[in-house]
Amino acid sequence: MLPKPIIALDFPGRTETETFLKQFHEESLFVKVGMELFYKEGPVLLELLKELGHEIFLDLKLHDIPNTVYSSMKILASLNVDLVNVHAAGGSEMMRVAREGLEEGTPSGKSRPKIIAVTQLTSTGEEQMRNEQLIHCGLKESVLHYAQLTHSSGLDGVVCSALEAGAIRDVTSSDFLRVTPGIRLSGDSVDDQKRVVTPRQASDIGSTHIVVGRSITKAKDPLGAYLKVKSEWEMES
Ligand code: C5P
Numbered sequence: 001m002l003p004k005p006i007i008a009l010d011f012p013g014r015t016e017t018e019t020f021l022k023q024f025h026e027e028s029l030f031v032k033v034g035m036e037l038f039y040k041e042g043p044v045l046l047e048l049l050k051e052l053g054h055e056i057f058l059d060l061k062l063h064d065i066p067n068t069v070y071s072s073m074k075i076l077a078s079l080n081v082d083l084v085n086v087h088a089a090g091g092s093e094m095m096r097v098a099r100e101g102l103e104e105g106t107p108s109g110k111s112r113p114k115i116i117a118v119t120q121l122t123s124t125g126e127e128q129m130r131n132e133q134l135i136h137c138g139l140k141e142s143v144l145h146y147a148q149l150t151h152s153s154g155l156d157g158v159v160c161s162a163l164e165a166g167a168i169r170d171v172t173s174s175d176f177l178r179v180t181p182g183i184r185l186s187g188d189s190v191d192d193q194k195r196v197v198t199p200r201q202a203s204d205i206g207s208t209h210i211v212v213g214r215s216i217t218k219a220k221d222p223l224g225a226y227l228k229v230k231s232e233w234e235m236e237s
Pocket of ligand 1: 008010034121122123159160181182183191193211212213214215
């Protein structure tokens with residue numbers, strides 16, 4: 001069975017989040033909590049989301065020295081979340097110990113949260129990568145390189161553009177997660193995303209998970225938009 005579309009809870013606080021989630025009644029969801037909401041509300045919000053029966057992607061994109069990431073991952077594993085992430089640019093040693101920290105911090109009887117890495121941020125352009133990071137290959141080559149590094153470091157997958165998902169599967173493995181934001185229902189505003197695809201296209205190209213924010217959170221009927229995303233995503237091609 002395909003994983004549920006992940007709804008990005010890009011809200012400033014608990015009140016707005018609860019108001020939004022009330023519209024979903026008993027539907028159990030997969031939600032993404034990013035830095036803004038987590039820094040405002042902290043672990044208590046995660047407990048609330050779990051009480052409501054939702055799966056959680058805690059999107060904090062850790063990037064620090066291996067020892068700090070290791071200790072932080074031990075803590076994140078105790079927060080009962082399902083998916084966490086790091087920046088692949090932190091290196092293979094950092095990624096390897098991030099996973100170890102998760103394993104050690106997972107309470108007995110529970111399963112370890114999955115861990116994925118950001119390759120190049122989708123906001124980074126090729127020129128910026130060359131001029132500021134001094135990486136002199138193409139952007140796609142850098143993304144594929146980081147995906148392979150993530151795979152060989154023992155992580156479960158990457159965050160990437162759906163447009164790169166097929167190529168990443170081909171250089172890693174079919175069970176390596178390709179979690180893809182930049183999703184819009186056809187006819188929706190693109191906003192600040194540069195390259196967007198529909199849920200149906202993402203599934204055809206090779207995403208294993210999709211992350212959808214504004215197409216659902218800003219819709220007049222968020223539940224209706226969510227069900228539309230879900231049915232397109234789950235449709236057999
Ligand atoms: O509203 P929208 O669907 O564009 O939201 C996408 C979500 O995915 C946001 O929470 C954004 O921060 C996140 N994201 C992204 N691109 C990445 C990584 C995360 O858009 N490369």
